[in-house]
Amino acid sequence: MATRSRPLSPHLTVYRWALSMVMSIVHRVTGIALYVGTLFLLIFVGAAAIGDEALASVSWLYGSWFGQLVLFGYTWALFHHMLGGLRYFVWDTGHGFERHVRTWMVRGNLIGSIVLTLAAWAIFVWF
Amino acid sequence: MDNSGIADPHAHHGSGKSATRHFITQRLTGAANIAFTGFFVWLVVRLAGAERAEMVGVLANPIVAFFLALLIVNVAIHMRIGMIEVIDDYVHEPRTRRLSLMLNTFFAGMVAALTVLFLVKLVFWG
Numbered sequence: 735m736a737t738r739s740r741p742l743s744p745h746l747t748v749y750r751w752a753l754s755m756v757m758s759i760v761h762r763v764t765g766i767a768l769y770v771g772t773l774f775l776l777i778f779v780g781a782a783a784i785g786d787e788a789l790a791s792v793s794w795l796y797g798s799w800f801g802q803l804v805l806f807g808y809t810w811a812l813f814h815h816m817l818g819g820l821r822y823f824v825w826d827t828g829h830g831f832e833r834h835v836r837t838w839m840v841r842g843n844l845i846g847s848i849v850l851t852l853a854a855w856a857i858f859v860w861f
Numbered sequence: 862m863d864n865s866g867i868a869d870p871h872a873h874h875g876s877g878k879s880a881t882r883h884f885i886t887q888r889l890t891g892a893a894n895i896a897f898t899g900f901f902v903w904l905v906v907r908l909a910g911a912e913r914a915e916m917v918g919v920l921a922n923p924i925v926a927f928f929l930a931l932l933i934v935n936v937a938i939h940m941r942i943g944m945i946e947v948i949d950d951y952v953h954e955p956r957t958r959r960l961s962l963m964l965n966t967f968f969a970g971m972v973a974a975l976t977v978l979f980l981v982k983l984v985f986w987g
Binding site for chain 2: 762765766768769772773775776778779780782783784785786789793796797816819820823826854858859
């Protein structure tokens with residue numbers, strides 16, 4: 735019997751952009767960012783294990799404007815990916831696919847991640 | 862697309878051996894990650910900008926170190942599977958794909974192993 739190539743995801747450009755689609759991509763992008771970002775934790779714990787000078791350098795870097803900006807972005811990526819994961823848990827059960835429900839879910843995902851990030855930084859860092 | 866004939870059995874788009882296990886593991890580790898969130902936020906806030914002595918004081922606590930080790934292993938499993946999915950979607954050239962999968966496993970394993978190694982050092986040697 736003749737073989738054909740396996741089916742691939744249809745190319746993205748054939749679709750009109752929708753928020754649910756953008757959020758699916760953002761879920762993936764935040765996942766990749768979090769993947770790389772595990773190095774921040776490794777470097778932090780490693781510096782503490784190695785010694786005073788190493789920890790002082792890392793704390794300085796993480797406390798600098800650039801470090802704070804990256805960590806703020808990381809916080810958002812974490813909350814966004816977490817809420818996105820909850821969204822997929824709901825969809826895994828076969829519920830929440832109606833148009834207004836899924837629109838509400840992806841909006842809630844975006845708004846929720848921004849609110850949680852601002853709340854976490856406001857409570858623990860800014861005030 | 863021509864849909865006659867059978868799908869090429871030699872094509873690799875996700876593993877026939879591990880895809881179901883990955884699906885389940887990804888959800889279990891994802892749920893565990895959510896359970897860890899509170900602990901992680903507490904730890905980061907507690908340690909941010911701390912002097913080394915204070916940081917060692919917190920991380921050398923066996924319970925804290927144990928849960929942080931558990932967290933990073935859980936995260937490593939979750940992110941390895943997530944990246945496998947990304948590689949399956951975008952990297953199709955067989956050799957590049959194999960290399961990507963290998964580097965992915967190496968990176969995830971290294972992050973977890975080194976973090977646990979540093980934690981062991983902190984718990985036993987301060």
